[in-house]
Amino acid sequence: MYRKAAPIAFSAVLALSAGSLAPGAEAAGLGDFYKDRTITIYIGYGFGGTYGKYSRTMAEHLSKHIEGNPKIIVKSQPGAGGIKMTNFAYTAMPRGGYHWLMPPDTTVVSELLRPKKVRYRAREFTWLGSTNQTNTILVVRADSGVTKWQDMKKTQVTLGNTGPGSTSFLIPRMAKEMLGLKIKQVSGYKGSSKTILAMEQGEHQGTGFNWLAWSSKVSHWFKPGKDGKIFANAVLQTGVWKDPDLPNVPMMRDLVAEKHKPTVAFMATLGIIGRGLALPPGVPKKIVAPLRVAFDKMVKDPAYVADATKRRLRVLPTSGKDIQDFVEKAYANANPKVVAAARKMIFGK
Amino acid sequence: MDASLLDVAFSAIVTLADPTRLAFLGLGVIIGLVLGVIPGLGGLVGLSLLLPFTFKMDPYTALAFLMGLQAVVVTSDTIPAVLFGVPGTVGSAATILDGYPMARKGEAGRAFGAAFSSSVLGGLFGAAVLALSVPIIRPIILEITSPELLAICVFGLSLVAVLSGGTPLKGLAAACIGLMVATAGDDPQTGTLRWTFESLYLYDGLPVVPLALGLFAIPEIADMVITRQSIAGNASVGTRWAQVEGIKDVFRNKFLLIRCATIGSSLGAIPGIGASIIDWIAYGHAVRTIKDSGKTFGKGDVRGVIASESSNNAKEGGALLPTIAFGVPGSASMALILGAFLIHGLEPGPKMLTQRLDITYTLVWSVALANILGAGLCFLFANQLAKIALVRIGILAPVVLAVTYIGAYQGSNAWGDLYALLIFGFIGWIMKRLRWPRPPLILGFVLGGLVERYLFISTDRYGWEWLWIYREGEFTPWVTIIFIMTLYGVLAPIIKGYLRRKKAGATGQRTFAFQRQNLDPSLYFSCAVLVMFGACVWISWDWEFGARLAPLVIAMGGILFTGGLIFTDLFIAPPERTAAAGPALDTTEEARQSSAGDAFKAGEEDVHFDIQADYGDLDLKSIILRAARYFGWLIAFLVAATLIGLLPAMGLFLIGYIRFEGKESWKLTLLIAVPMWIFSYLLFHRVLLVQWPLTLFGDLFPVVRSIEPLNLF
Known part of the structure; x- marks a missing residue:
């Protein structure tokens, strides 16, 4: 009993103090709000992928940082690249504060580029934080003759993707149009694993x-093999901040012309939303600040970091407030003209 | 296999022999068997559920636990397939064609004996293939690119010609329906939303679970209800000796088993083919290679069961190969196994075949042991299970229907799953009644998407060069070889049939005349299908080229086949049969239907690879009345579900049906309905954490959604 009670009391005190510091938040923290209750986290994908793994790891570790130590369970509602679950979260998810979502990293991009399918407003979700940053990294086989992005100005490469609307399609298409690269795209591979296999087979080059x-899938590609050669190189990335593992891979926003920057900025939300948690609109305001504190504490908790690392999950946290600000900014910059231009550039219509 | 490999293989079994690991393997097997029996549930659900529990285990135990589950789901899924004609998972759909007619003949025990022994032998074969191909698998998989995948899928599709039996036009039209349904969703080429009707449900295409359950389960239960007979009728279900008879059948057909297990493990190893077609390909192979299969297959031939069951267990060993060697999961379940790899710090790829061979061989042994244990348990209980075939239909039908509803809902946890179940249930019932073969439809459905996908990738990437034996200067003969095999498979029987008929002298002269007596439901259904294909042409005409190409080609094919069917029905008189070939001038409806639309096979046996409706001497009015009542109950279930939730409606349905339709006593009704409901609540709501569809009740009282134990609305 004692061993369990100590961290609870500790986190309750912290949550309380953090709540009182946060501007506009109720000083009282969470009180009995979550005592003996269950929080359900919804993910828009199956359990096999990283959404499943991150959400379940968080479900194990977050409870101890929330006053009242609620039970946390994860439900999967896959479909339409996560849009189905996000639509549900916006339109029908209970607003009591006991139902949360792990928004797809494409939440903002889909809303702006595929408005017919989306029934949510991403800026109305309240972000609690993110535990991984998912910049899109363009990787090209070395035997194509491309080792840095500029090589694609002269050398034509064929890049595979999982279909229009996927990041594997969007980011290379933007690079092609904005940087004038010689890229041919082949669409329709089923999932990232098969796209990567086809790349290894030589059917496409990146x-x-x-x-x-x-x-996690092909780390050996990036180290010299038996013949001393590297199989593939990361040549370009898109996101808000550089991936810490790839300090030498240039960011697309630094390379494009000024007129393209707003488009690149809203695409960059992909990276910062990553794998995190959010609340649906209309939840009680008083829970937001203490929950953000709890989330921040979890991502710094050595036990969480150790478990995540053991499960081959990266921990590159972003606070809820930062995500909220970037999402707001992306919307502010993405006026209808910018979005229309982006849509035309990407889909040709 | 060299000595070092043998050493590793041996030390892997020593590792696995640890009592804790064996206990977890056994637990995995038991969970897998239970999930396999429940239609709609399968390895995917089980692995999703168990994955978090393996986080804290060592990798050997974790993989033994998960593989134990995964390997045996396709063993026990035979049980509902044989007993009710309801596939436990989509991998056992082909088992129904002969397994269920066997149960109806009172041979459920024999079918189980054959199925379980085929399963265990097929599974062991798959494990052996896995073990032996580990050192050589990488270069082989690297050879199989999109054009090769396309050729394999086209080969699979060519089996439609076989599975159409004696009614090729109906079979081809059914395949076109399946192909067309497969084009629904977000087109991977252009992003066009095809046939989604503004709903997100069809965005990723129709899930296969509600389609398969609709096509097979709903019609079988319908016919049980209409004939008001238990499954086995008045036949006995046999004894344990019947199972031994089934085992003997397998040994009598050992070469068939080896061939089908080879098909299962090798197709399983190819990422991108998918579990749901392997049993059909094996079944089609059996039909094609066994002499006179047309006379007995689809009517309760044990060889049909052996073909399907040996292939679907063998595929599990094969499916591990690309997962281990490349980190490319062959199926959604394998994606979870891959997830487990990564969680335990195992990186798939070349290392798994060199430095981490211990893990690879742990998987091999896990698959082998799980198959033995799983089949052993099934044998133990099969005798008791076979007695279910004697249960009164008023009790059995609602129980199986209730499970089918909830199983279909696992397709994608959406209302659409239930609508699809009912729509395809009705279509399936009509097809069965009018002798349209259903296997070509499901084959078209599962292969349609793949053929389109790989065709576009191949032509996008290689132009038309993908068809040639040299691609970008490299020798790539496989596409050509597979296409030649396909052509031979399709053309050889036609040519042989033609030559045989020519040799025998022309029997069955056909005359052209208006066939007034054929203005009946069969013709109206063909006309409805024709109109549907016409509408597909009309709607898809405006889509982008990449999006409309496949639907247009399929629709044109559909129009051609149904048009031909209608024409022959209306204007060609049935053949005059010789005494040897069948009853002369048989004008019964059955005879007309088997010959209608089939100008190619005059005088041949009545070949039909699907379960046939047998209503005894029931008159048409009673059949329609009883069918209407049955579908009325199904619709009432759905309406109740939209008002008060799927699980609460299931309780009401069970009580209502057993008491008022089955006319059982209140005591018996509650004795069945209440425990069944509690079991479903605990399994689906508490353990599997199913997200239930939103209902009117929940909209009116949203507070119930906030309380997890009551979040059923």
Whole structure:
């Protein structure tokens, strides 16, 4: 009993003090709000991928940082690249504060580029924080003759993708149009694993996924093999901040012309939303600040970091407030003209 | 296999022999068997659920636990397939065609004996293939690119010609329906939303679970209800000796088993083919290679069961190969196994075949042991299970229906799953009644998306060069070889049939005349299908080229086949049969339907690879009346679900049906309905954490959604 009670009391005190410091938050913290209650986190994908793994790892570790130590469970509602779950979260998820979501990293991009399918307003979600940053990293096979992005100005490459609307399609298409690269795209691979296999088979020469996908599946590609050669290189990345593992890979926002920067900025929300948690609109305001504190504490908790690392999950946290600010900014910059231009550039219509 | 490999293989079994690991393997097997029996649930659900529990285990135990579950789901999924004609998972759909007719003949025990022994032998074969191909698998998989995948899928699709049996036009039209349904969703080429009707449900295409359950489960239960007979009728279900008979059947057909297990493990190893077609390909292979299969297959031939069951267990060993060697999961379940790899710090790829061979061989042994244990348990209980075939239909039908509803809902946790179940249930019932073969539809459905996908990638990437034996200067013969095999498979029987008929002298002269007596439901259904294909042409005409190409080609094919069917029905008189070939001038409806639309097979046996409706001497009015009542109950269940939730409606449905339709006593009704409901509540709501569909009740009283134990609305 004693061993369990100590961290609870500790976190309650912290949550309380943090709540009182946060501007506009109720000083009382959470009180009995979550005592003996269950929080359900919804993910828009199956349990096999990183959404499943991050959400379940968080479900194990977050409870101890929330006053009242609620039970946390995860439900999966896959479909339409996460849009189905996000629509549900916006339109029908209970607003009591006991139902949360792990928004797809494409939440903002989908709303702006695929408005017909989206029934939510991303800026109305309240972000609690994110535990991984998912910049899109463009990787190209070395035997294509491309070792840095500029090489694609002269050398034509064929890049595979999982379909229009996916990041593996969007980011190379933007690079092609904005940087004038010689890229041919082949669409329709089923999922990242098969796209990466086709790349190894030589059917295409590269594609764009987040670094976790690359490093967990084919980390050996980026180290010299038996023949001393490297199989593939990361040549370009899109996000808000550089991926700490890839300090030498240039950011697209630094390379494009001024007129393209707003488009690149709203695409960059992909990276910062990453794998995090959010509340649906209309939840009681008083819970937001203490929950953000709890989230921040969790991502710094050595037990969480150790478990995540053991499960091959990266911990690159961003606070809820930072995500909220970037989402707001992306909307402010993405006026209808910018979005229309982006849509035309990407989909040609 | 060299000595060092043998050493590793041996030390892997020593590692696995640890009592804790074996206990977890056993637990995995038991959970897998339970999930396999429940239609709609399968390895995916089980692995999703168990994955977090393996976080804290060592990798050997974790993988033994998960593989134990995954390997046996396709063993026990035979049980509902044989007993009710309801596939436990989509991997056992082909088992129904002969397994269920066997149960109806009172041979459920024999079917189980054959199925379980085929499963265990197929599973062991798959494990052996896995073990032996580990050192050589990487270069092989690297050879199989999109054009090769396309050729394999086209080969699979060519089996439609076989599975259509004696009614090729109906079979081809059914395949076109399946192909067309497969084009629904967000087109991977252009992003066009095809046939989604403004709903997100069809955005990723129709899930296969509600389609398969609709096509097979709903019609089988309908016919049980209409004939008001238990599954086995008045036949006995046999004894344990019947199972031994089934085992003997397998050994009598050992070469068939080896061939089908080879098909299962090798197709399983190819990422991007998918579990749901392997049993059909094996079944089609059996039909094609066994002499006179047309006379017995689809009517309760044990060889049909052996073909399907050996292939679907063998595929599990094969499916591990690309997962281990490349980190490319062959199926959604394998994606979870891959997840487990990564969680335990195991990186798939070349290392798994060199430095981490211990893990790879742990997987091999896990698959082998799980198959033995799983089949052993099934044998133990099969005798008791076979007695279910004697249960009164008024009790059995609602129980199976209730599970089918909830199982179909696992397709994608959406209302659409239930609508699809009912729509395809009705279509399936009509098809069964009018002798349209259903297997071509499901084959078209599962292969349609793949063929389109790989065709576009191949032509996008290689132009038309993908068809040639040299691609970008490299020798790539596989596409050509597979296409030649396909052509041979399709053309050889046609040519042989033609030559045989020519040799025998022309029997069955056909005459052209208006067939007034054929203005009946069969013709109206063909006309409805024709109109549907016409509408597909009309709607898809305006889509972008990449999006409309496949639907247009399929629709044109559909129009051609149904048009031909209608024409022959209306204007070609049935053949005059010789005494040897069948009853002369048989004018019964059955005879007309088997010959209608089939100008190619005059005088041949009535070949139909699907379960046939047998209503005894029931008159048409009673059939329609009883069918209407049955579908009325199904619709009432759905309406109740939209008002008060799927799980509460299931309780009401069970009580209502058993008491008022089955006319059982209140005591018995509650004795069945209440425990069944509690079990479903605990399994689906508390353990599997199913997200239930939103209902009117929940909209009116949203507070219930905030309380987790009551969050059913």
